[in-house]
Amino acid sequence: MNEPLAERIRPKTLEEYISQAHLVGTNGSLTTQIKKGIIPSLILWGPPGTGKTTLANIIANESERPFYSLSAINSGVKDIRDVIERAKDSGGLFTSKNPILFIDEIHRFSKSQQDSLLGAVEKGWVTLIGATTENPSFEVIPALLSRCQVYVLNSFGKDDLETLLKRAIREDSFLKTKNITLKETEALLRLSGGDGRKLLNIFELVINSEEGDKIIITNDLILNKLQKNTVLYDKTGEQHYDIVSAFIKSIRGSDPNAAVYWLARMIEGGEDVKFIARRLLISASEDIGMANPTALVIANSTFQAVSTIGYPEARILLSQCAVYLATSAKSNSSYMAIKKAQEIVQKTGDLSVPLPLRNAPTNLMKDLGYGADYRYAHDFEGNFVSHEFLPESISGTSFYSPGDNKREKAIKAHLDGLWQGKY
Structure with missing residues (x-):
């Protein structure tokens, strides 16, 4: 009984698979494809222990395809090429039975390792299934990402x-x-x-x-x-999310002491330096925003710097950025503005662009009134002229409401002078 319990009861079929109904349930986005055996190259993105490897195995079994597996932790370019050559020999090119190449923790592959997959994926020698716990937008090269569908797996309820x-x-x-x-x-x-x-x-x-x-x-x-087996920080488990939540909430709450403490917990736990820097970037925009736009510049510079430097020195840059953000004035006005705008878009759909705002590159478009009655702001005193820039049915809707801080009070005064109360 040396085999772990999780391995002993690993599901072999879709019927045995638990959770992820949005992907493999009755109306799941992957269910029909799996049943038909027509599988695109894809990236399975989700927290640890949510069934990514199991799902990859089931896809191979259900579609009756050869299955090859690599782990990004201990595989190099040579291993990838060897598997691709074996896959080419075992499957026909451009058929629905292309071999599946499963790569666990694909986010750990370097650019050159990911590059080595491009030809095989593009030419149909293999169907790639990559598993990752990290956001593929950051960790998978664009050329490979564009050739794959991304499916998100959720933590078990x-x-x-x-x-x-x-x-x-x-x-x-x-x-x-x-x-x-x-x-x-x-x-x-x-x-x-x-x-x-x-x-x-x-x-x-x-x-x-x-x-x-x-x-x-x-x-x-x-x-x-x-109780004797509890670790200080499990960067792939619950504490990973709880501690980064405490970190961001401490910054939002303007407490630099708490922010630095939670930062230290993550650093001592071996958290990925880029993960922390990304959270700082988000906080700089979501929680500080227009109250201090320089915060976003500082956070972006921090992200770029720590990506180059790495630990242990990166901890100093992260600390400086966290303290800067925690002590900065706060505003979520831009975050709320886009949230409100998206809600309106979802309710009203694709409203027509008003004729004065449309581009008119051809005579026909000009004859149809495209661009007519548009008033060019720079032709007027103060580089401003009152104009309606929203579709008629939502004319006058307010999305951006300046926050109650020194900088945005000045912005509000400026906008009030231009728009006479609109803001």
Whole structure:
């Protein structure tokens, strides 16, 4: 019984697969493709333990394709080329039965390693399935990303995790020999952080540490068994999300002491330097925004610098940026503006661009009135003339509301002088 529980009960078919109904449920975006065996190259993006590797295996089984697997942790360009050559020999070119090449943690591949996949994907020698816990927009090169569909896997919900536990008790050959009662599951679910594999690992550890065949799972039992095994910071689990949340909320709350503390927790836990820098970039725009636009410049410079420097020196730059953002004036006005604008777009659809605002590169367009009655701001005193720039049906709608801070008060005064109360 050396094989872990998570591996022993790994689903083999779509019917056995738990969660991700939006992808592989009855109306899932991947279900029909898998059933027909017409699979595009794709990237599966989601937290650890959400079934990315399992789904890749099921796709290969359901479509009856040869399956080749590499891990980005210990594979190089030579390994990739060797697998591609074997895949070419085992499958016909440009057929629906192209071999599947699964690459776990594809975000760890360098640019040159990712480049080595392009030809095989483009020519149809393999169907690539990449798995990543990081945002593919940042970690996968554009040329490869453009050749793949990206599918997002979500953390397991409470019902999914409980279903997983009950299935393990019911189907695993070892657990079936035990009399296991799930009296309380809150501690198990909380410690798993939505990670199915972690849930099963914890569960197996507890079961193996109990004597006798009758085992009642309670919160106290789980916490007592695991208190010595709790790590300071699990960058792939629940604390990863909780601590970065505390970090950003400390910056938003203008507390540089707390911001630096949570930053230190992430650094000591080995968090990816670019992950932290990206969160700072988002905070600079979402939480500070127009109150201090320089914050975005500082955060972007920090991101570029730490991407080049790395640890340990990068910690100094991250600390400087975190303190700067935490002590800056705050405003979410631009964040709220785009949120309101998107809500209007979703409600009203594709409203026509007013004729005065349309481009008129041809005589026909000019004859149709494109660009007519447009007033060029620079032809008027102060480089401003009152004009309606929104579609008629939402004319006068306000999206941007200047925040209550020194800089935006000046912006509001300026806009009031131009628009006479519109802002």
